[in-house]
Amino acid sequence: MSRRPPEPVEVVKSRREAALARLVAGVPYIGFLGARFDRRGDELTAVLPFHPSLIGNPAIPALHGGATAAFLEVTAIIELAWTTLWEDMETGRIDPASEAFPALPKTITFTVDYLRAGLPRDAYARAAVTRSGRRYATVQVEAWQDNRARPFAQATTHFLMPEG
Amino acid sequence: MSDRLTEARAFMQTxxxxxSLGMELIEMGEGMATIRMPYDPRLIGDPATGVLHGGAISALMDTASGASVMSHPAAAAATATLDLRIDYMRPATPGEAVTARAxxxxxxxxxAFIRVTATDADExxxxxxxxxxFTLERLPAAGAQP
Incomplete structure (x- = not known):
């Protein structure tokens, strides 16, 4: 009995990148915000490059609370969709290039805490799926800027999973 | 239109x-604020349905809430969100503007404590x-020592 040889790294990488790109492209609002996702293996980091249109009140000037909330929310939804997709993608059950992707989860409740003012510079966020069931899932997400240990906002989101 | 509303609208423009989200101040005063956000394809969350992303609605509700704090008779000099919890009851109908009343x-x-509701055409x-x-930073009282 011979083992199947491991897949070439380029194949694995391009499959994962294609799946992530397709998920992100599926949410036009992510493009509106100007956010992108960096990937290391299965770990995603959302990046929100600073842009003047993200400012709330120029007199302060800090990131708009709504921009921060939206950044946390898209990070949570992409992390959840990515985590859900991972196994099907890795086992080849879903081909990121051709087949229809599963529908995105729907937000039921979104709770955001603002811990300090968002500075006019790049922001980063990572989400973790705390609980993922057939119908409901809960995701926690944290955003920071210069210092990983000093988050400026955090959120908890409950999602309704797509049918099927 | 009252001078105060004109002033508040001008402030919103800044x-x-x-x-960038196209928000328009409809009404503001006595701790209440109404802000409208037109439908915009750039703000879609799911292209399969054309429904606006929750993040855009969160941003609208946060803005209306902050405006309601600023319009409260307590005369805040500045405010910032401490926390906001939003329950999404149904998708906003594609093509319709969303209005937040805080x-x-x-x-x-x-x-400052707020409540906020978002509706589309079916109110x-x-x-x-x-x-x-929200945080509430008050103007120094007249005659108060710094």
């Missing part, structure tokens, strides 16, 4: 993120509802 229903010396069935707390 807020970059509110502007009420600053209680203030302490340093904290009898809200799209989302939220509650939140």
């Amino acid at each position: 807020l970059p993120h509110a502007q 009420v600053c229903h209680h203030v302490t010396r340093t904290v 009898s069935r809200p799209v989302a509802m939220g509650t939140g707390t």
Whole structure:
């Protein structure tokens, strides 16, 4: 009995990148915000490059609370969709290039805490799926800027999973 | 239109993120604020349905809530969101504007409490509802020592 040889790294990488790109492209609002996702293996980091249109009140000037909330929310939804997709993608059950992707989860409740003012510079966020069931899932997400240990906002989101 | 509303509308025009989302101040005063956001394909969350992303609705509700705090008779000099919880009851109908109405229903010396509702054209069935707390920085009282 011979083992199947491991897949070439380029194949694995391009499959994962294609799946992530397709998920992100599926949410036009992510493009509106100007956010992108960096990937290391299965770990995603959302990046929100600073842009003047993200400012709330120029007199302060800090990131708009709504921009921060939206950044946390898209990070949570992409992390959840990515985590859900991972196994099907890795086992080849879903081909990121051709087949229809599963529908995105729907937000039921979104709770955001603002811990300090968002500075006019790049922001980063990572989400973790705390609980993922057939119908409901809960995701926690944290955003920071210069210092990983000093988050400026955090959120908890409950999602309704797509049918099927 | 009252001078205060004209002034508040002009102020809204200076807020970059509110502007980029196309927000328009409809009413503001006595701890209440109404802000409208037109439908815009750039703000879609799911192209399969054309429904606006929750993040855009969150941003609208946050802005209306902050405006309600600023319009409260407590005369805040500045405010910032401490927390905001939003329940999404149904998707906003694609093509329709979303309107957020916020009420600053209680203030302490340093904290303002708000409720906010978002509706589309069918005002009898809200799209989302939220509650939140905001910081309240008061103007120094007249004659007060710094």
